[in-house]
Amino acid sequence: MRQFLIFSLIFGLIGACFSDVKAQDDLLDMLKADEPAEVNITTATFKGSRLINGHSIMTRRKGSLEFLIAHRFGRLNTGAYELFGLDNANVRFGLEYGILDQLTVGFGRNSFEKTYDGFVKYAVIRQQHGKRNIPLSVTVLSSIAINTLRNEVLDRDLDFTERLAYTFQGLIARKLSEGVSLQLIPSVVHFNTVSSTQENDLYALGAGGRVKLTKRLSLNAEYYYRFTERDFNDLQDPIAIGIDLETGGHVFQLQFTNSRSMVEKGFIRETNGDFFNGDIHFGFNITRTF
């Protein structure tokens, strides 16, 4: 009988010990067992809503408001007299609002050609893994701009519609890794008014990306190839190189570019600086999110 008692005790103890070692992992396994498949939407493909001059795939979260101030100074090759361009500045103020997580609207005013612009941006496809695997993000952008400069060339006033230009872009991006993201940007720029030698539509393909240097600093580049108007006046393909610097609630973007305009139709179609000849504008974008 005594043996039976000891046996019971030992059996109980072994059981208890065994379960102590194993049990917490068993509990964890129970939790993991019927875990629903997660939808992992890739976040922070880019830090800002702009790659440099143009839009990135990023939309603002529902209900968030972003104030954006951008400057493009004069050309570096104007020399010390113009303080390497800093004496001149184009400014764009903008406000952007997330109606839905995937839908952002915004408007702005650019001092270059006294242009007002508005845009709608919709994230159609978002890169994700888990429940569904989608390798790319696709955002579509439609922007409209009106040049309100007084007309001093023609002897008549331009109609409102004659002053309008539209840009339609497909923004296609992939975050390859924590540090590297790439974006392709097929674009159409439509001017309602063009010279007799121009087509109303211009097609361009943009490409750009970012490489993170540290957690809060990234190096960005952006380039648009125009398929038409290549030997037109002195128009050039827009090139931009910059950095994104992130602090608390701000993203600072500092860049060098041959474009003066900060509106799509402007920098894609009206860039006239020769980057490799020193027609480079220093500039910055600052955003504050509320």
Added chain:
Amino acid sequence: MKRTSFFLFLFAIATTLFAQKPLITRTGTTIFFSHSPIEDIEAINHQSTAAIDLAKREVVVKMLIKHFEFEKSLMQEHFNENYLESEKYPSAIFKGVFTSETPIDLNKEGTYPVTVTGKLTMHGVTQEISCQGQLVVAGNQLTAKTEFMVRPEDFDIKIPSIVVQNIAEEVKVTSILPFNISN
């Protein structure tokens, strides 16, 4: 003697085989709260999961870092991307045991104070945690509540000097885990 040993034998079997099945929840709430002179920051995770074994007095809590919601989207992005690095360390896991002075009876409504000790793994770092909590039996539900402080520094979470004034050195963690008592 015979009877005692028989009961002991039954007890041994009962503890290992017939103990009540662990309870599971997937709708727990976990809150991070940081108070600083400049601002209060709160992040809420409504999808915390947990399993509790009342017989063995063990508890496991697991949640995904990306489920923490902040009022400001940029903060949430920084929290995931720079501070907790949720792509690299997707979840926070607590494994522990609890003690209670009175036995927990699921058939009797009441509040049972408990002491919880265990290991919290977050951002790839494991730290010992010990805290007070409560198990509340009400109706068809057992709710586990606990509150403790963690130091981001202890979990190798680096806070850049520019925002060091905005984030508390100790962050309050509150967990509320409702379990349905089914059997």
